[in-house]
Amino acid sequence: MTTTPRALQHRARRERTVFQLKSAGGMVLFAASFIAIWHVATAGYEDGGLAPTPLASGQRLIEVLSSAFVHNPPNEVGIVFHLAASLQRVVLGFGMAALVAIPLGLLLGTSRVIHDALDPVIQVLRPVSPLAWLPLGLALLRDSQATAIFVIFMASLWIILVNTIDGVRRVNPLYLDLARTLEATTANRVLRVLLPAALPGVVTGLRTALSTAWLVIVAAEMIVGDRGMGTFVWTEWNAMNINSMVVAILVIGVTGLVLDRSIAQLHRLIPAN
Amino acid sequence: MGTTIETDAQLPGKPPALEISKVTKGFAHRRRGFQQVLGEVSFSVDEGEFISIIGPSGSGKSTLLKLIAGLESPDQGHVRLTDEQIAAPSRRLGVVFQQHVLLPWLTAKQNVLFALQAHGASRRSAAERESLAEHWLGLVQLSEAQDLKPGELSGGMQQRVGIARAFALESEVLLLDEPLGALDALTRHALQLQLLRLSEQQRRTFVLVTHDVDEALLLSDRILVLSHGPQARIQQDLRVPFRRPRDRTAIESSEDYLTLRRELLESLTAQP
Numbered sequence: 001m002t003t004t005p006r007a008l009q010h011r012a013r014r015e016r017t018v019f020q021l022k023s024a025g026g027m028v029l030f031a032a033s034f035i036a037i038w039h040v041a042t043a044g045y046e047d048g049g050l051a052p053t054p055l056a057s058g059q060r061l062i063e064v065l066s067s068a069f070v071h072n073p074p075n076e077v078g079i080v081f082h083l084a085a086s087l088q089r090v091v092l093g094f095g096m097a098a099l100v101a102i103p104l105g106l107l108l109g110t111s112r113v114i115h116d117a118l119d120p121v122i123q124v125l126r127p128v129s130p131l132a133w134l135p136l137g138l139a140l141l142r143d144s145q146a147t148a149i150f151v152i153f154m155a156s157l158w159i160i161l162v163n164t165i166d167g168v169r170r171v172n173p174l175y176l177d178l179a180r181t182l183e184a185t186t187a188n189r190v191l192r193v194l195l196p197a198a199l200p201g202v203v204t205g206l207r208t209a210l211s212t213a214w215l216v217i218v219a220a221e222m223i224v225g226d227r228g229m230g231t232f233v234w235t236e237w238n239a240m241n242i243n244s245m246v247v248a249i250l251v252i253g254v255t256g257l258v259l260d261r262s263i264a265q266l267h268r269l270i271p272a273n
Numbered sequence: 274m275g276t277t278i279e280t281d282a283q284l285p286g287k288p289p290a291l292e293i294s295k296v297t298k299g300f301a302h303r304r305r306g307f308q309q310v311l312g313e314v315s316f317s318v319d320e321g322e323f324i325s326i327i328g329p330s331g332s333g334k335s336t337l338l339k340l341i342a343g344l345e346s347p348d349q350g351h352v353r354l355t356d357e358q359i360a361a362p363s364r365r366l367g368v369v370f371q372q373h374v375l376l377p378w379l380t381a382k383q384n385v386l387f388a389l390q391a392h393g394a395s396r397r398s399a400a401e402r403e404s405l406a407e408h409w410l411g412l413v414q415l416s417e418a419q420d421l422k423p424g425e426l427s428g429g430m431q432q433r434v435g436i437a438r439a440f441a442l443e444s445e446v447l448l449l450d451e452p453l454g455a456l457d458a459l460t461r462h463a464l465q466l467q468l469l470r471l472s473e474q475q476r477r478t479f480v481l482v483t484h485d486v487d488e489a490l491l492l493s494d495r496i497l498v499l500s501h502g503p504q505a506r507i508q509q510d511l512r513v514p515f516r517r518p519r520d521r522t523a524i525e526s527s528e529d530y531l532t533l534r535r536e537l538l539e540s541l542t543a544q545p
Contacts, residue, residue, distance in 0.1 A: 172374075174370055174372060174374045175374065175376065177344050177362075177368075177370070177374075178368075178370070178374050178376075179391065180343075180344060180361070180362040181342060181343075181344070181362040181363075181364075181366070181367070181368045182364065182387075182388050182391040182392060182442075183362065183363065183364050183391070183392040184391035184392060185391070185392060185393040187393075188387075188390075188391045188392075188393070189391075192376075192387065192391070193376065196376070196378050197376075
């Protein structure tokens with residue numbers, strides 16, 4: 001066996017390729033057996049009824065995707081418009097929550113007094129399901145779009161807030177001592193020391209909040225939306241289009257994955273060490 | 274470069290650079306109750322003097338340094354910096370911390386620059402600050418590494434950035450809290466010489482906390498020995514008579530060195 005660096009490098013690459021092939025093969029095998037079991041389990045429902053079959057779901061997926069951009073409301077609205085409506089609400093509600101929760105978290109993380117004063121409120125409101133805010137939102141805002149955004153805001157707020165506070169608490173106290181010995185201005189201390197040092201907590205909060213927001217928007221739109229992924233699920237269900245449920249789950253799942261992967265890029269901002 | 278043996282030959286009426294008078298400090302522990310770490314500590318440091326504070330571990334050396342830095346306030350007594358009483362950290366007092374305390378998301382140079390601009394108003398232009406930072410990093414032989422982040426530097430290099438940062442501030446008094454304590458013996462040895470050279474060229478006032486007797490003897494004009502805590506006091510105030518500029522080999526082979534060293538070690542190991 002040769003042991004030149006080149007040969008070792010080559011062998012390592014080949015081993016990696018073999019490993020990747022094995023994983024890919026496993027994935028295909030798993031998907032195939034899943035569909036096979038699904039097919040067997042739903043045999044007898046091909047002519048309709050309340051169970052989606054693989055074949056019918058596949059057909060429905062093609063139908064939905066081929067009319068994705070159809071825009072002829074109120075009856076014909078393509079999936080792209082539903083998806084865009086949901087994403088818009090999530091981005092707005094989540095963004096506003098981040099704008100409130102990050103500065104507030106930096107404040108509460110550094111001031112013990114303010115933290116202890118507000119903590120009971122946070123602890124009581126945090127475990128409340130975001131959907132419980134929905135009727136209140138409708139009553140106060142009198143607008144379904146604003147209410148959906150408000151629910152997302154509430155769903156994201158506590159998660160970002162609590163994680164930011166936690167991130168600030170984990171900041172090496174010597175960094176703050178350093179800022180004091182340098183007589184750093186408040187702006188420099190907060191923006192150039194505290195925030196970057198607390199970033200791991202902030203990013204964890206943003207990431208968790210965004211996936212939670214995506215979970216919540218579907219449920220919220222089943223109730224208030226005239227458009228959105230939740231509305232799509234609910235109207236298709238009312239039309240007994242059970243095969244659409246599979247399509248919806250697939251679209252929601254893939255979108256959630258993409259959202260999570262995009263916001264995970266924020267981790268790159270966090271310095272090593 | 275003058276000799277500093279006659280540091281007590283101050284002009285009459287000129288206040289010492291640093292005066293610590295009757296300072297006490299204690300901490301409340303949840304289980305052990307109130308612990309008086311420092312019992313009345315008083316001493317003063319003349320301008321341009323290099324003093325070391327040594328003591329057994331847990332004797333409150335670092336607490337004392339934090340009090341001087343204004344990071345903690347004394348229960349009683351006060352710390353004065355020439356004419357001003359220290360109640361909060363001040364740029365007149367530069368600190369080199371025990372761990373390097375560099376901001377990991379900034380490069381070595383950015384860390385020094387941050388120190389120079391953190392307080393907002395600076396009488397220097399951005400270009401001047403930049404060349405000042407480069408100058409100091411050069412003096413600790415880090416010009417090549419100035420654009421690396423702390424995570425890419427060795428422990429010794431990180432601490433040298435910390436030293437460059439403290440010097441660049443041009444504070445009157447530099448406080449060094451066991452700056453070399455976490456380094457391996459070889460690096461520590463090299464950095465001691467670097468500190469010796471810098472301190473002799475810079476003629477500022479230095480307060481070094483260390484538990485290394487040889488380090489204290491090499492660098493200082495005076496050594497204060499803190500007694501074993503709780504209620505630590507200064508139990509000895511030794512003058513180190515070696516001429517400057519100092520040469521390590523010459524000092525370490527002198528008769529005085531061995532006598533002082535023995536005296537210090539006896540003092541450190543003496544039971545309260």
